[in-house]
Amino acid sequence: xxxxxxxxxxxxxxxxxxxxxxxxxxxxxxxxxxxxxxxxxxxxxxxxxxxxxxxxxxxxxxxxxxxxxxxxxxxxxxxxxxxxxxxxxxxxxxxxxxxxxxxxxxxxxxxxxxxxxxxxxxxxxxxxxxxxxxxxxxxxxxxxxxxxxxxxxxxxxxxxxxxxxxxxxxxxxxxxxxxxxxxxxxxxxxxxxxxxxxxxxxxxxxxxxxxxxxxxxxxxxxxxxxxxxxxxxxxxxxxxxxxxxxxxxxxxxxxxxxxxxxxxxxxxxxxxxxxxxxxxxxxxxxxxxxxxxxxxxxxxxxxxxx
Amino acid sequence: xxxxxxxxxxxxxxxxxxxxxxxxxxxxxxxxxxxxxxxxxxxxxxxxxxxxxxxxxxxxxxxxxxxxxxxxxxxxxxxxxxxxxxxxxxxxxxxxxxxxxxxxxxxxxxxxxxxxxxxxxxxxxxxxxxxxxxxxxxxxxxxxxxxxxxxxxxxxxxxxxxxxxxxxxxxxxxxxxxxxxxxxxxxxxxxxxxxxxxxxxxxxxxxxxxxxxxxxxxxxxxxxxxxxxxxxxxxxxxxxxxxxxxxxxxxxxxxxxxxxxxxxxxxxxxxxxxxxxxxxxxxxxxxxxxxxxxxxxxxxx
Numbered sequence: 015x016x017x018x019x020x021x022x023x024x025x026x027x028x029x030x031x032x033x034x035x036x037x038x039x040x041x042x043x044x045x046x047x048x049x050x051x052x053x054x055x056x057x058x059x060x061x062x063x064x065x066x067x068x069x070x071x072x073x074x075x076x077x078x079x080x081x082x083x084x085x086x087x088x089x090x091x092x093x094x095x096x097x098x099x100x101x102x103x104x105x106x107x108x109x110x111x112x113x114x115x116x117x118x119x120x121x122x123x124x125x126x127x128x129x130x131x132x133x134x135x136x137x138x139x140x141x142x143x144x145x146x147x148x149x150x151x152x153x154x155x156x157x158x159x160x161x162x163x164x165x166x167x168x169x170x171x172x173x174x175x176x177x178x179x180x181x182x183x184x185x186x187x188x189x190x191x192x193x194x195x196x197x198x199x200x201x202x203x204x205x206x207x208x209x210x211x212x213x214x215x216x217x218x219x220x221x222x223x224x225x226x227x228x229x230x231x232x233x234x235x236x237x238x239x240x241x242x243x244x245x246x247x248x249x250x251x252x253x254x255x256x257x258x259x260x261x262x263x264x265x266x267x268x269x270x271x272x273x274x275x276x277x278x279x280x281x282x283x284x285x286x287x288x289x290x291x292x293x294x295x296x297x298x299x300x301x302x303x304x305x306x307x308x309x310x311x312x313x314x315x316x317x318x319x320x
Numbered sequence: 321x322x323x324x325x326x327x328x329x330x331x332x333x334x335x336x337x338x339x340x341x342x343x344x345x346x347x348x349x350x351x352x353x354x355x356x357x358x359x360x361x362x363x364x365x366x367x368x369x370x371x372x373x374x375x376x377x378x379x380x381x382x383x384x385x386x387x388x389x390x391x392x393x394x395x396x397x398x399x400x401x402x403x404x405x406x407x408x409x410x411x412x413x414x415x416x417x418x419x420x421x422x423x424x425x426x427x428x429x430x431x432x433x434x435x436x437x438x439x440x441x442x443x444x445x446x447x448x449x450x451x452x453x454x455x456x457x458x459x460x461x462x463x464x465x466x467x468x469x470x471x472x473x474x475x476x477x478x479x480x481x482x483x484x485x486x487x488x489x490x491x492x493x494x495x496x497x498x499x500x501x502x503x504x505x506x507x508x509x510x511x512x513x514x515x516x517x518x519x520x521x522x523x524x525x526x527x528x529x530x531x532x533x534x535x536x537x538x539x540x541x542x543x544x545x546x547x548x549x550x551x552x553x554x555x556x557x558x559x560x561x562x563x564x565x566x567x568x569x570x571x572x573x574x575x576x577x578x579x580x581x582x583x584x585x586x587x588x589x590x591x592x593x594x595x596x597x598x599x600x601x602x603x604x605x606x607x608x609x610x611x612x613x614x615x616x617x618x619x620x621x
Contacts, residue, residue, distance in 0.1 A: 151602060
């Protein structure tokens with residue numbers, strides 16, 4: 015187990031290295047003089063020069079990269095061009111909010127997806143099964159941001175049950191979490207269904223039934239536990255979609271997280287903010303994927319630590 | 321030396337038979353597809369979508385860019401079937417032109433993804449070694465960014481606009497093709513027919529393009545169909561964020577972006593473009609699932 019952990023960690027390092035090059039490259043690859051673009055069209059020569067010096071853009075590229083990497087490793091990501099606040103502080107404030115949203119999204123996708131999938135498998139080829147699968151297909155085909163806007167229209171504008179924007183209270187979390195989780199819930203439901211159908215055909219399930227175990231026990235105890243492994247895989251694979259979805263969800267609900275910060279940064283051309291938020295999102299994505307892989311190895315002893 | 325001159329008359333007859341077999345196989349796939357209710361529904365949805373896009377100039381009652389400020393945000397009526405937007409433009413006409421744009425976005429970005437991803441996967445899987453190692457690490461780096469975030473990075477560097485959106489969405493899909501094809505190649509290259517071709521003296525190019533590539537077409541078709549759906553969703557998301565196709569272009573995501581400002585006054589501006597996206601994406605998803613079952617029921621994708 016320890017060796018496996020070590021090996022996975024070693025594989026993650028070149029990836030993070032590549033990520034840092036991409037993030038560094040964003041400012042390098044934009045057409046034109048980055049300092050001029052950041053300063054704006056109306057900026058004086060001096061303002062442009064100040065930015066160039068502040069960002070070290072007058073030094074050779076490898077040196078710039080070394081400074082960038084050195085800063086990033088120490089958590090120094092520069093200052094926002096827009097309001098001068100240190101990027102690290104901004105990210106530190108917002109990251110927990112994005113995390114809260116993402117976790118609630120996963121919760122919704124499991125709480126909706128797994129029961130729907132089980133029901134669909136147990137009632138295979140009935141109207142319950144087909145309507146659940148139609149729900150799942152519509153769920154994956156719906157643009158997530160459109161779902162969010164519809165939820166705002168119904169529950170905030172018309173019924174006025176829940177707030178549309180803001181993040182202070184738990185009520186504020188409900189609509190964003192549903193928006194983020196429902197698409198993954200559809201995928202989780204499909205996976206749970208097919209895994210359950212597979213498992214319910216196995217000999218040991220027949221044995222459990224033959225020895226007189228109640229159907230509820232057969233489903234919940236014998237079948238579900240083995241069907242959950244591929245479901246955990248799908249939930250793990252959904253992490254990327256959830257982070258993508260968080261960017262959109264945060265924009266719909268004006269949720270002040272890292273995703274919203276990234277979008278605002280792009281729209282205002284605030285490059286330190288863009289670099290910082292992308293670095294944070296990509297790093298946490300790599301770390302989360304690593305954690306999911308380790309979790310499988312822990313959950314399913316049949317997975318070998320090679 | 322070409323096959324035909326050496327093989328002579330027997331070869332021609334054999335070729336005709338191979339063609340017959342292929343035709344029968346295609347007919348069998350088509351029959352299986354027709355028996356799949358979901359796939360048929362998907363196909364019809366796509367016919368509707370393609371028809372709307374292709375004949376947008378004939379079908380739309382108004383110019384999609386003509387703004388009638390007196391009728392801004394008008395609700396659906398006999399005059400404006402789906403109402404008007406904040407500038408008094410006919411939403412129905414804009415949705416039809418949006419369908420045309422989505423056909424272009426979906427097909428070109430999938431073409432970009434296939435054109436980069438498939439050769440990458442083919443060579444990576446067939447030759448292995450250092451090329452494989454380097455390209456796999458590059459793909460790992462691409463996969464370290466969640467899809468929308470990668471698209472945002474590319475649009476930040478390339479700039480907004482239709483062409484750059486298609487490039488960005490296409491590049492985001494490269495890893496999925498490269499991984500898929502690489503996996504296929506790895507399992508195909510040790511099969512007997514490939515060894516037979518090698519024993520007969522075929523060079524690498526011939527083996528890759530004549531023997532391996534044709535055998536990956538089935539999974540590729542399924543993947544590409546599902547990817548068109550994903551591409552349309554990503555492009556709409558970029559449009560919604562204001563980083564995609566720009567106003568005043570009739571693009572579904574951008575339409576939703578401006579609908580959001582008027583959500584209280586004019587919910588119809590929100591409902592129709594979103595439904596258009598959903599129906600189109602649903603069509604591709606249904607067809608993709610159906611194709612997978614029809615081409616090879618055991619296909620894992």
